[in-house]
Amino acid sequence: MKKYNGYFYIVGVATVMLSLLTAVALFNKSVDPFGMYIKIDNGHFESISHPVYTRVRLFKAYEVERVKPQTIILGTSRSHIGYSCSHPGLAKLDGPCYNLAFDGATSREMYLYLRHAYAIKPIKHVLLGLELFHLNPGPSSTKPDFDPLVLRNPDGNLIPRWLSGDLRILTSLDTLEASQTAIKAKEWEEPLWFTPDGQRMGEVFFRQVDGRYKQLTPRGYFQMTDKEAVGYETGWQIEAKNKKPVLRAQTPLDPNETSFGYVKQIVKFCRAHQIDLRIVINPAHIHQLEISIAGSGWSSIEYKKRTLVELVDEANARFPNLPDTPIFDFNGYSEITEEPMPELGSDKEFKYYWDSSHFKKVVGNYVLDRVFGVSDPKHKTPADFGTLLKKESMDTYLADQLKRQKIYRQRSSEEVAQLHKLVHEALNGDTAIGLAESATNVSKDSL
Structure with a gap:
């Protein structure tokens, strides 16, 4: 009798637990806080709950399944904000087109999202927006909200996606x-800054959502972003300098696991699957480049760009029957990137930039005009904005950039001196801690 009592007890507990999990799953699915089952009606979202904005990686993993694009945009928040699928160059390609970029995207994440999109429906065109940090030789990490279990694998998933993705998330x-947050947030609906094709609308996000942009002048917001960039540039160097040496043999880093290695895998995947890949080095304001130069040196910038060109040149040579993969560099000295700051105390906005990191849609259109002819x-x-990088012309191009650098520094000597001073103080003085902390506490709009 006791044996049967124990059996019924276990069955009872299991039934209660299963009922609770089912109730939680059904409740979560009805609220849909991460936009996993959202619908688009006549080109507009049915609704988006507040948590979607904090879990963009998860939202886009499911959104790309609904859209089933054949043309995608990969990149960080710069690509997320700056590039629109409605541009004529992208609109003429095989569709649908989807902006699969998101904040702080690492090369590893971009590679896995490329494979995810391809597993859903074979991709035909990719616009890859790269940053200089993607071309580093160090390991490529993933961000805390990255969830590989929700991504599909073109080689097949070991665990069914409905189990590793939907069921796991809905019962968590x-x-x-x-x-619960989404229900409470309905009392104050945040302005919609997502478009159905995945782009973040900068004019809505910066002017209506980001409180700092409203509190500061555009110039003040721009300079605040400069300081955050100094924190990014110096933070890893400070950490490396203060790190205690490890007294044991180190496992050699797999070249494929580096940040640059995943860029290489993206190029290889696209060439192997006959995907039209076009690469752009994104056009941050020249302040960002000057900060990188102050922290790592011009030679580091040169090395990264040369290495990328060599990588793509080799990949092109391995598939001679395919059109070459082009690389366009917009991250240099030009009329667009050298836009002067508004006068001190002015409320005037920049024409081309939201801050020193993120360019406006008008600049994104210039980029796409150049890339797609x-x-x-x-x-x-502008004639000086964007250069098609070729191995045989790299020496000439980089020499020209140094000439333009000299002219810019003479014209904006006070600005450049202040930027370099911030970097040097961060690396050598007490301001290092404060700047590093500011970099780790950036808003959801960070790179």
Whole structure:
């Protein structure tokens, strides 16, 4: 009798637990805090709950399944904000087009999201927006909200996606908490800054959502971003300098696991699957480049760009029957990137930038015009903005950049001196801690 009592007790507990999990799953699915089952009606979202904005990686993993794009944009928040699928150069390609970029995207994450999109439906075109930090030889990490279990694998998933993804997320306490947050947040609906094609609308996000942009002048917000960039540039160097040596043999780093290694894997994957890949080095404001130079040196910038060109040149040679993968460099000295700051105390916005990191859609259109050979007399792309990088012309191009650097530094000597001073103080003085902390406490709009 006791044996049967124990059996019924176990069955009873299991039934209660299963009922609770089912109730939690159904509740979470009805609220859908991360936008896993959201619908688009006539080009507009049915609804987006507040937690979607904090879990963009998860949202886009499911959104790309609904869209089933054949053209995708990969990159960080710069690509997320700056590039629109409605641009004529992208609109003429096989569709649908989807902006699969998100904040702080590492090369490893971009590679896995490329494979995810391809597993859903074979991709035909990729616009890859790179930053200089993607071309580093160090290991490529993933961000805390990255969840590989929700991504599909073109080689097949070991665990069914409905189990590793949907069921796991719907029954989690994290999702339950997000559902409660979403219900409370309906009392103050945040302005919609997502478009159905995945782009973040900068004019909505910066002017209506980011409180700091509203509190500071555009110039003040721009300079605040400069300081955050100094924190990024110096933080890793300070950490490396203060790190205690490890007294044991180190396992050699797999070249494929480096940040640059994953860029290489993206190029290899696209060439192997006959995907039209176009690479752009994104156009941050020249302040960002000057900060990188002050921290790591011009030679580091040169090395990264040369190495990328060599990588792509080798990949092109391995597939001679395919059109070459082009690389366009917009991250240099030009009329666009050297836009002067508004006068001190002015409320005037920049024409080309939201801050020193993120460019406006008008700049994104210039980039896409150059990459896809679009000519529009209404917004003619400046002649010095964007260069197609070729191995045989790299010496000439980099020498020209140094000449332009000299001219810019003479014209903006006070600005450049202040930027270099911030970097040197961060690396050598007490301001290092404060700047490093500011870099780790950046808003959801960080790179």
